[in-house]
Each structure stands twice: as C-alpha cells, then as structure tokens.
Amino acid sequence: MKTLLLPSPVFISKSIPNIPQNSPLNSGFQSKLGFSCCSKTRNNCARLRVIRNNNSGEDGSVVSDDENGVFDSVAEFQLIPQSGEIEVSNSHADKMEESVDDESAQENLEKVTYNIVFVTSEASPYSKTGGLADVCGSLPIALASRGHRVMVVSPRYLHGGPSDEKLAGTTNLNRATKVYCSGGVQQVDFFHEYRKGVDWVFVDHPCYSRPGNPYGDDNGAFGDNQFRFTLLCHAACEAPLVLPLGGFTYGQKCLFLANDWHAGLVPVLLAAKYRPHGIYKDARSIIMIHNLAHQGVEPASTFCNLGLPWEWYGTLEWIFPTWARTHALDTGQTVNILKGAIVTADRILTVSQGYSWEITTPEGGYGLNELLSSRKFVLDGITNGIDVTEWDPSSDKHISSNYTVDDLSGKIACKMALQKELGLPLRPDCVLIGFIGRLDYQKGIDIILSATPALLQDDVQFVMLGSGERQYEEWMSATEEAFKNKFRGWVGFNVPISHKITAGCDILLMPSRYEPCGLNQQYAMRYGTIPVVHETGGLRETVKTFNPCAEEGEGEEGTGWAFSPLTRECMLDALRMAIKTYREHKTSWEGLMRRGMERDCSWDNATVQYEKVFQWVFTDPPYVT
Numbered sequence: 001m002k003t004l005l006l007p008s009p010v011f012i013s014k015s016i017p018n019i020p021q022n023s024p025l026n027s028g029f030q031s032k033l034g035f036s037c038c039s040k041t042r043n044n045c046a047r048l049r050v051i052r053n054n055n056s057g058e059d060g061s062v063v064s065d066d067e068n069g070v071f072d073s074v075a076e077f078q079l080i081p082q083s084g085e086i087e088v089s090n091s092h093a094d095k096m097e098e099s100v101d102d103e104s105a106q107e108n109l110e111k112v113t114y115n116i117v118f119v120t121s122e123a124s125p126y127s128k129t130g131g132l133a134d135v136c137g138s139l140p141i142a143l144a145s146r147g148h149r150v151m152v153v154s155p156r157y158l159h160g161g162p163s164d165e166k167l168a169g170t171t172n173l174n175r176a177t178k179v180y181c182s183g184g185v186q187q188v189d190f191f192h193e194y195r196k197g198v199d200w201v202f203v204d205h206p207c208y209s210r211p212g213n214p215y216g217d218d219n220g221a222f223g224d225n226q227f228r229f230t231l232l233c234h235a236a237c238e239a240p241l242v243l244p245l246g247g248f249t250y251g252q253k254c255l256f257l258a259n260d261w262h263a264g265l266v267p268v269l270l271a272a273k274y275r276p277h278g279i280y281k282d283a284r285s286i287i288m289i290h291n292l293a294h295q296g297v298e299p300a301s302t303f304c305n306l307g308l309p310w311e312w313y314g315t316l317e318w319i320f321p322t323w324a325r326t327h328a329l330d331t332g333q334t335v336n337i338l339k340g341a342i343v344t345a346d347r348i349l350t351v352s353q354g355y356s357w358e359i360t361t362p363e364g365g366y367g368l369n370e371l372l373s374s375r376k377f378v379l380d381g382i383t384n385g386i387d388v389t390e391w392d393p394s395s396d397k398h399i400s401s402n403y404t405v406d407d408l409s410g411k412i413a414c415k416m417a418l419q420k421e422l423g424l425p426l427r428p429d430c431v432l433i434g435f436i437g438r439l440d441y442q443k444g445i446d447i448i449l450s451a452t453p454a455l456l457q458d459d460v461q462f463v464m465l466g467s468g469e470r471q472y473e474e475w476m477s478a479t480e481e482a483f484k485n486k487f488r489g490w491v492g493f494n495v496p497i498s499h500k501i502t503a504g505c506d507i508l509l510m511p512s513r514y515e516p517c518g519l520n521q522q523y524a525m526r527y528g529t530i531p532v533v534h535e536t537g538g539l540r541e542t543v544k545t546f547n548p549c550a551e552e553g554e555g556e557e558g559t560g561w562a563f564s565p566l567t568r569e570c571m572l573d574a575l576r577m578a579i580k581t582y583r584e585h586k587t588s589w590e591g592l593m594r595r596g597m598e599r600d601c602s603w604d605n606a607t608v609q610y611e612k613v614f615q616w617v618f619t620d621p622p623y624v625t
C-alpha cells in the first residue's frame with residue numbers, strides 16, 4: 001500500500017466561504033443550544049498517554065524525559081484507565097526491557113494514544129445494511145487494541161424483531177440528556193456495552209424504535225431521517241462530556257470520526273455550538289466518506305430543525321443547478337449536511353486512495369468535487385481492512401465446512417452445500433459465480449442484467465444475493481424461472497447466506513460503477529474465491545489482475561481479474577478468462593486462491609496509517625475556531 005501524502009499547509013477558517021469567523025458569544029444562546037457545562041471535566045479532559053517521548057508530547061504538552069522509559073507524566077493531562085478495565089500498559093515498558101533494539105518496540109515507545117469517538121448510523125454486529133457497519137464494527141476494535149480509548153456512538157434501533165436481541169448486552173447508563181433540535185427539547189438516553197476494548201454507546205429515543213431497517217421500510221426511506229441523524233449528532237457531541245465510562249468521561253480533547261452524512265453535523269456542531277463557548281477547543285474532527293453519493297440533502301427550510309445558529313446557514317447551503325430542479329417553482333435551495341462536514345471538519349478521509357482522488361473529479365464528485373479539491377491538502381484515503389475473525393474460513397460458523405489454505409477440501413464441501421441449499425444441481429466441477437450486494441446503480445447491476453443471458457449460455461452456475469430496486473429484484477426472480485438449473489437469486493439481506501456464497505463460489509463478480517473501497521472482494525479472496533471486478537476505486541487497489549506469464553513467487557501473479565472499461569463485453573471477457581483458467585489451468589487457479597487467502601487484509605496496515613492522520617490532525621490547529 002502506498003504511503004499517505006504528507007499534509008500541506010494548514011487551511012485556516014478565513015479561507016472557507018460561508019463560515020463566520022467569530023460567532024458571537026451570546027449568553028442567551030447557551031441555554032437555547034443546550035450544551036452541557038463541562039468545566040468539571042477539565043481534569044479528565046484527555047487520556048493522553050505518552051510513553052517515553054523526548055521533551056514534548058505530540059500535542060505539545062510537556063513530558064519528562066525519563067531515562068528508564070517507563071510512563072512519563074504528562075503535564076496538564078491526567079492518565080485515565082480504559083473504560084472497561086484498568087489497563088496498566090506495563091507491556092510497553094516490558095517490551096522495551098526485552099528488546100531495546102527492536103524497531104517496532106521503539107515505535108511503541110513513542111506512541112501517543114487518543115480518545116476517539118466514532119459516530120455512525122450503523123455498526124456491526126448491532127446493526128448492518130452494508131459496508132459502513134463492517135468498518136464501524138471492526139476498525140474501532142483494531143484501534144482500541146493499539147492502546148487508544150475508543151467509543152462508538154450509534155442509534156439504539158429497535159425494530160421489534162429478532163435483531164433487537166443484538167442489543168441484549170447493553171445497559172442504560174441512566175444519563176438522560178437533553179438536546180435541542182427540531183424546535184424543541186429532545187431527551188435521549190444512552191445505553192452501553194464494553195466489548196472487545198471498545199465503549200459501544202447507543203442513543204435511545206423513540207424515533208429509533210420502528211419496524212424496518214435503520215433507514216426505511218417497505219415504503220421507502222423514513223421521512224424523518226434528517227431529524228433522526230441530527231439527534232444522533234447532538235447526542236454524540238454530548239457523550240464524551242457526560243458519560244462516565246469506566247468511571248471517567250472521554251472529555252473535551254477527543255477526536256471525532258464522523259462517518260458519512262448521518263454523522264456529518266458533528267464537525268459543524270463543534271464549530272457552531274460548542275467552540276464559541278470555549279468547549280471542545282482542543283477536540284478535532286475527521287469526516288470519513290464511505291460513499292459520496294449520499295449527502296443528506298433536504299429543503300433549505302429544514303435548516304431550522306438542525307439546532308444550529310442562523311448565521312451558520314451558509315455552511316450547509318447548497319443550491320442545485322437549474323437543470324437539476326424538479327419543477328418551475330423549485331429554487332434549488334437545499335441544506336446539504338455532508339457539504340457542511342466537508343467545510344468544517346479538520347480533515348477528510350475516504351476508504352481508499354483511489355477514491356480520495358475520484359471524489360475530486362467531476363465524474364466522481366457528485367457536485368462536491370470543487371469543494372473537495374479546495375481541501376485536497378487534508379484529504380487522504382486509507383484502504384479498509386476487514387474483520388479477520390468474523391471472516392475466517394477456518395472458523396466461520398455460518399459455513400458447512402471449515403478450511404484453510406493448506407487444506408482446501410472444505411471449500412468443495414461448502415460449494416456443494418450451497419448448491420444443495422439453493423436447489424441447484426450438485427456439480428462440484430461446474431464453475432459457480434456469485435454476487436452479493438445492493439441491487440443498485442453503484443453496484444453495476446444493470447451490466448449484470450444485460451450480460452446474464454450470454455453468460456448463462458456457458459456451462460456455469462450463477463447465484464445472486466441482494467436487495468434494492470424492485471425492478472432488479474423482479475428480474476432476479478424472472479431469471480431464476482428462466483434458467484432453473486443455472487441461476488438463483490436470493491432477494492433480501494441475509495448475513496449467513498452471504499458467508500455461504502463467499503465460501504461456496506469459485507468466482508465473485510463485482511462490476512461496481514464506482515467502489516469507494518469494497519469489502520466483498522476482500523472477503524472473497526480470504527475464502528479462496530476469485531474476484532472479477534471493475535477496475536475502480538478500492539477494487540483497483542485490492543485486486544491485482546492475474547498474469548499467467550509472471551514467475552511464481554515474484555508477487556506479480558495476481559489475485560483475480562480487474563477489467564476496464566465497465567461494459568458488458570469487457571465484463572464477459574474477464575469472466576470467460578477466469579472460467580477458462582478455472583477449467584484448464586488448475587495449478588494457476590490454486591495459485592490465485594492461495595495468494596488471495598494469504599494476502600494481508602487485516603486492519604494492521606490501515607490502523608498505522610490512521611494513526612499518522614491522527615497525529616497530523618492534532619498537530620494542526622482546529623480548522624474552524
């Protein structure tokens with residue numbers, strides 16, 4: 001993986017259009033906006049642990065230069081234990097005694113840890129509709145395992161079904177808190193579970209209790225989603241101030257990682273609601289963009305529901321061009337929450353390097369490309385890792401047989417079990433192609449639709465799992481009728497089936513039109529299933545096209561096929577090449593499987609890069625003061 005670009009000169013708020021420099025400190029305002037008074041948190045305000053550093057901490061605080069290299073004390077900061085258990089990091093000191101020359105130990109000695117607050121609309125295993133949940137369910141754990149104090153704040157969805165059981169381990173913290181939005185006071189409760197080193201915090205409010213999924217039901221998206229996620233952002237900003245997790249609040253010096261538009265008000269609130277009152281002056285925020293296509297756009301008249309001072313309207317203002325307006329009276333005036341986040345967050349991160357560039361282009365920028373380009377010096381991309389315990393063919397509970405790279409016999413058993421479960425002919429030698437994902441434009445479903453009749457002329461089997469646009473769901477059912485022995489379409493969202501398809505197929509197809517990172521191709525490779533993908537975004541970075549002429553062991557042989565441009569013909573060519581290799585070049589196929597399975601897809605690489613960005617974000621002053 002390439003290294004990140006070095007940060008460039010700091011942008012100061014003067015350069016941002018629409019952002020008032022000195023929001024007035026209006027005393028009447030304080031009660032109207034309803035932030036929590038947190039002067040008493042001064043002493044707990046950061047759990048910054050600096051171990052053996054010379055003269056100054058990363059944050060500029062003074063640390064002693066202890067020759068013994070055990071914990072140094074940090075002026076201004078109180079050492080605070082992890083929330084769930086009191087962790088004494090002697091391991092770092094021990095390590096130093098054991099091997100002072102060891103480079104990685106040296107790195108640890110200089111390590112600064114942060115108080116990190118993820119804000120997200122979904123986090124696996126508690127709630128999941130896609131890859132955002134996977135990342136917000138596993139990256140926090142990876143960061144916590146590296147010594148950071150990590151909290152994840154998301155809604156406490158209760159759908160009135162078996163999925164509610166996932167919240168059974170949470171307890172009410174009895175810290176009812178009032179926040180001000182939508183023209184009134186809203187009371188939220190916080191539920192909590194400490195699991196795998198992370199504080200999982202769930203915001204409880206009646207608006208999160210309803211059948212469906214986190215965003216909608218059979219009738220479409222919920223009409224009050226702007227309110228529901230505004231509430232999440234307000235509550236998430238209060239959480240580090242008011243929740244004594246493990247006895248201590250996270251305090252004001254924390255780093256907010258706001259994920260996608262649902263959490264996009266967090267950086268705006270820090271700037272507009274808290275900092276004018278001296279709160280969160282030392283906090284920083286990063287907006288993490290998993291999918292720029294969704295921006296949280298609503299009519300301009302809804303601005304008054306966001307709990308922001310009027311003078312911040314320009315920060316969110318978004319005017320659609322004339323051609324994009326829907327009728328003669330449509331003025332195109334809207335509020336765009338993601339835009340607000342982009343112009344107020346301290347840094348911007350996407351989930352692959354390629355995507356961080358794509359979003360600065362007119363093709364990939366969804367109207368925000370110029371704004372993003374103007375902040376390209378603080379824009380980086382870090383390719384997602386995956387949860388290698390949840391997605392592990394040697395221990396996966398969802399699949400019929402476990403297997404490893406050294407013994408692949410279980411994979412054939414998984415293939416036959418899948419064929420049996422789906423009612424396809426039991427044919428271990430017939431190539432089995434799979435697709436898992438939302439049935440929408442992003443995932444290139446229209447290309448699959450146009451290519452399937454030609455693909456199914458060949459002796460192959462093809463299974464699809466997905467839900468989304470009704471026309472595509474109906475097409476899957478119709479295709480199943482037409483090709484009974486070759487095609488199966490499973491409409492719905494089903495995690496166990498997604499594991500079974502990942503393990504049982506030979507090829508995983510991902511013709512995504514754009515793919516910020518993509519996780520399914522990484523899961524597939526880990527399960528010895530060969531990805532055939534459109535060469536875009538994170539797919540380009542993670543799948544290397546097979547090169548039959550490369551020397552074994554030189555690392556150039558590839559892990560799948562990445563095709564371009566995205567056309568029916570190109571996709572069919574790539575699939576046919578893969579099928580031919582499967583049938584006629586067994587040794588090459590096994591090499592492809594082995595390289596995919598042995599590829600490092602854990603979060604280890606990514607977390608080191610995240611830490612670099614954290615360092616940079618605290619080195620620079622806040623972008624908006």
Ligand SMILES: Nc1ncnc2c1ncn2[C@@H]1O[C@H](COP(=O)(O)OP(=O)(O)O[C@H]2O[C@H](CO)[C@@H](O)[C@H](O)[C@H]2O)[C@@H](O)[C@H]1O
Pocket residue numbers: 129130131132134135290291351384436437438465466467492493494495498515516517518519520538
């Ligand atoms: N019907 C179904 N049943 C069961 N499971 C299903 C399913 N449909 C999808 N899934 C699962 O949902 C996840 C989808 O993750 P992706 O990263 O492929 O795409 P998504 O577009 O949701 O995520 C966005 O965010 C992620 C995370 O940053 C980026 O990787 C990605 O490019 C970006 O579009 C996978 O775990 C997949 O198995």
